[in-house]
Amino acid sequence: MSHVGVIGIGNMGNHMARNLLKNGHELSVYDLSETVLHKLKSHSSKVTVCKNPREVAEQSEVVLTMLPNNDIVLDTYLRDDGVLKGATKGKILVDSSTTAPSVSKKVFEHANKNNVEFIDAPVSGGVIGAENQTLTFMVGGAESTMKRVEKVLLSMGKRAVHCGDVGSGQAAKICNNMLLAISMIGTSECLNLGIKLGLNPKTLTDIINTSTGRCWSSDSYNPVPNMLPNVPSSNDYKGGFSTDLVLKDLGLAQDAATDTHSTIFLGALSHQIYSTLSNNGFGNKDFAYVYQFLKGNK
């Protein structure tokens, strides 16, 4: 078992840290919130609280970061008391935050200069996947590096998929989530239109699910309440994948599309739709709430 550093003990990082402990790893941890750090320390004697990211890297063989955005990731790695200042040859750095692929590439270049290995490994599965150790890691970077940390990753998830060079994990996540957002809005438009035309939503869902409109948003996460049990739409759109988080990923997709001159008609409009939902106070609702937004309440 390894000594693992965890930086970012939020909704995701807290569950991931606890699963690492459960699987026998020792941890050095850092977060801006002293409360979450002390709560984690009181949970296990195998937790060392550090005063900055550099100290975490000095004490650990593998460092995992799980942070909210591009700027915080860059700062956490590159600042004077940052991860790279404490990372010496042989250590492996893993960023599981969702960021622009260019952020992963920048951190990699700095790490590479010091002969330190770095991979981007954003996850799918959300808070529930983090809690149940069923995350999928989408990995960009050397396959040999991924193999060396696979045991650590599988202490927090069920699968690590190699996507290509550094930044590819981020690219794969952003692309998938853009398609997911488009599918969710499309499914919501389809079901709302069908209901307004007099169709039973259950009948229409059954037809879609065995036809060419079939998609995960219809058959596994239907946005109309009570079509499926145990999905957020059947529980007042609580839990799940929040509108604010899908909005963040769509912003990254939009940035990546602008950088690469890629045309994303529906991706761009989906970004604007989720931006409108968030600005109207629905940022904490599950992203399937777009169905209710389209339906309205006249």
Place this chain on the structure above:
Amino acid sequence: MSHVGVIGIGNMGNHMARNLLKNGHELSVYDLSETVLHKLKSHSSKVTVCKNPREVAEQSEVVLTMLPNNDIVLDTYLRDDGVLKGATKGKILVDSSTTAPSVSKKVFEHANKNNVEFIDAPVSGGVIGAENQTLTFMVGGAESTMKRVEKVLLSMGKRAVHCGDVGSGQAAKICNNMLLAISMIGTSECLNLGIKLGLNPKTLTDIINTSTGRCWSSDSYNPVPNMLPNVPSSNDYKGGFSTDLVLKDLGLAQDAATDTHSTIFLGALSHQIYSTLSNNGFGNKDFAYVYQFLKGNK
């Protein structure tokens, strides 16, 4: 076996008529083109060519119409030598054209006055499904009427799904196809962006297909050439579901949404995207060609 009338011997109707003959039905047929009528007659002695839709209805127990648009359907049923003039009590009328639900309702009202049964039964499966007798009929109208003609429908397809009252078959088809168009454009945007970010399209497709972006357009009809065998994208976008046909269905979805005050952000934009493809000369290409349109050729 029944005496079936078939009106509209086009790309779809011709295959459907031949499958009816193969399954032992006798046919009375009508089309504007004398060429297709005589070709069908020379194919089988069980074919009677009629001089108008009324005559077809007079000679048949079940009348099937397979026509290109709203206006032609209404004209074929309602005009002086139209279907309804020859349809007496006990006969069953089946419209397999794709039209606005309101067209099916209008024809039904006229038929109902004369105690003639009518169902709308648009199909999915395209020309290949018509040829191979694997169509799915989406049926709107009385379930008892559907049961009475099920044997005739299953002489042309593999499945008949009851969707609800008259017009519901059309509604289900329009809604599914709108979601299909959205999914196809979304999948194309996702794969194009991924490729521009350096991902291998096969790797990205594999990730999507086991993740939340999973959809028929990715796992069964991938728009990137050579991801899947035997799909139009791997054969220069020939055959399949043409851009002009998806454009027609999106126009019907747009009309239905306007009528019912339903919001279709992505459906409306998809309509405009396929309109642009058609106006740029790609109307005959399979609808997955949108991937090439997004990719461009700079």
